[in-house]
Amino acid sequence: xxxxxxxxxxxxxxxxxxxxxxxxxxxxxxxxxxxxxxxxxxxxxxxxxxxxxxxxxxxxxxxxxxxxxxxxxxxxxxxxxxxxxxxxxxxxxxxxxxxxxxxxxxxxxxxxxxxxxxxxxxxxxxxxxxxxxxxxxxxxxxxxxxxxxxxxxxxxxxxxxxxxxxxxxxxxxxxxxxxxxxxxxxxxxxxxxxxxxxxxxxxxxxxxxxxxxxxxxxxxxxxxxxxxxxxxxxxxxxxxxxxxxxxxxxxxxxxxxxxxxxxxxxxxxxxxxxxxxxxxxxxxxxxxxxxxxxxxxxxxxxxxxxxxxxxxxxxxxxxxxxxxxxxxxxxxxxxxxxxxxxxxxxxxxxxxxxxxxxxxxxxxxxxxxxxxxxxxxxxxxxxxx
Numbered sequence: 219x220x221x222x223x224x225x226x227x228x229x230x231x232x233x234x235x236x237x238x239x240x241x242x243x244x245x246x247x248x249x250x251x252x253x254x255x256x257x258x259x260x261x262x263x264x265x266x267x268x269x270x271x272x273x274x275x276x277x278x279x280x281x282x283x284x285x286x287x288x289x290x291x292x293x294x295x296x297x298x299x300x301x302x303x304x305x306x307x308x309x310x311x312x313x314x315x316x317x318x319x320x321x322x323x324x325x326x327x328x329x330x331x332x333x334x335x336x337x338x339x340x341x342x343x344x345x346x347x348x349x350x351x352x353x354x355x356x357x358x359x360x361x362x363x364x365x366x367x368x369x370x371x372x373x374x375x376x377x378x379x380x381x382x383x384x385x386x387x388x389x390x391x392x393x394x395x396x397x398x399x400x401x402x403x404x405x406x407x408x409x410x411x412x413x414x415x416x417x418x419x420x421x422x423x424x425x426x427x428x429x430x431x432x433x434x435x436x437x438x439x440x441x442x443x444x445x446x447x448x449x450x451x452x453x454x455x456x457x458x459x460x461x462x463x464x465x466x467x468x469x470x471x472x473x474x475x476x477x478x479x480x481x482x483x484x485x486x487x488x489x490x491x492x493x494x495x496x497x498x499x500x501x502x503x504x505x506x507x508x509x510x511x512x513x514x515x516x517x518x519x520x521x522x523x524x525x526x527x528x529x530x531x532x533x534x535x536x537x538x539x540x541x542x543x544x545x546x547x548x549x550x551x552x553x554x555x556x557x558x559x560x561x562x563x564x565x566x567x568x569x570x571x572x573x574x575x576x577x578x579x580x581x582x583x584x585x586x587x588x589x590x591x592x593x594x595x596x597x598x599x600x601x602x603x
Contacts, residue, residue: 238262243266249354250403269303272294274293297588300312312598312599316598326353343419349419350420351422352421354424357425460476481534556572
């Protein structure tokens with residue numbers, strides 16, 4: 219057991235999913251996110267860690283107050299934790315006893331790993347026919363790439379996303395955050411709830427590649443029907459002009475989008491080109507993309523950001539400042555919505571994103587941050603759930 223302080227005692231589950239029991243055997247990063255979304259709405263989630271601790275405890279930034287990973291504290295909040303060595307007979311027996319009473323297992327081992335350990339779906343469903351086994355992998359449980367190591371960057375590259383990202387004459391760029399892991403966690407949580415609603419124990423096969431492929435919208439249809447492909451346009455979109463980020467005279471940036479004809483018409487008047495025949499409709503704006511982007515760029519560059527935002531807002535056009543984390547920390551809208559929650563711990567609290575969606579009658583809640591290594595191990599191994 220770790221010497222780390224576990225923090226506040228684990229509280230009994232409460233919320234709309236309080237009747238769900240979830241075993242989370244997953245690690246970096248989509249799997250723990252999936253289980254976190256269930257935990258935020260009350261599911262009783264037991265996080266099973268390998269001896270020595272989950273790798274998220276040591277990944278990237280650490281909390282200087284206790285040395286614990288900030289990824290760990292966020293992604294494994296609201297979960298109880300136990301260390302089990304599934305190569306040890308007694309620990310395997312403990313794990314199986316938990317799974318016998320669980321509603322959901324979340325795992326993201328490489329396909330075939332659980333089967334080699336004697337814990338494949340056939341074994342687990344024979345013991346617990348109602349169990350939903352959510353398997354998250356890089357490329358899916360079958361197919362030519364199934365056995366490959368899969369990470370978000372690879373999925374982003376192979377899904378079509380990276381080919382679209384970056385400047386037209388520059389390198390294709392993956393996103394600078396763990397985008398695929400976040401989105402796949404949501405998709406897997408949704409699929410898990412669908413499976414639970416079916417009332418039938420089954421396997422949920424979610425993967426990074428196909429989740430991001432779904433984010434491509436109609437681009438596969440476009441290619442299949444016309445042979446066309448969306449070009450790499452930096453911050454631009456083929457069907458929205460102007461669209462992107464623009465530097466203002468005070469060296470602050472805004473983001474603007476004209477994704478409907480009515481908004482675009484109002485923006486043209488703000489820019490002083492409302493009567494220009496080149497820009498009266500979608501086809502014209504697309505044909506004269508470069509000229510229009512130059513007009514927008516120059517217009518913003520001649521004004522401070524406050525004035526740019528006020529002019530667009532007065533015209534009921536879509537615009538917003540480009541914010542970093544320091545800006546967000548003091549932004550009045552984020553504050554009013556409670557989008558950042560300071561979660562109680564043994565220190566002065568840890569700020570993190572609040573629950574992902576509001577429910578008016580049965581809201582979710584953050585009860586604690588990711589807990590110390592094996593913080594609940596004695597209780598779980600002694601009494602189970």
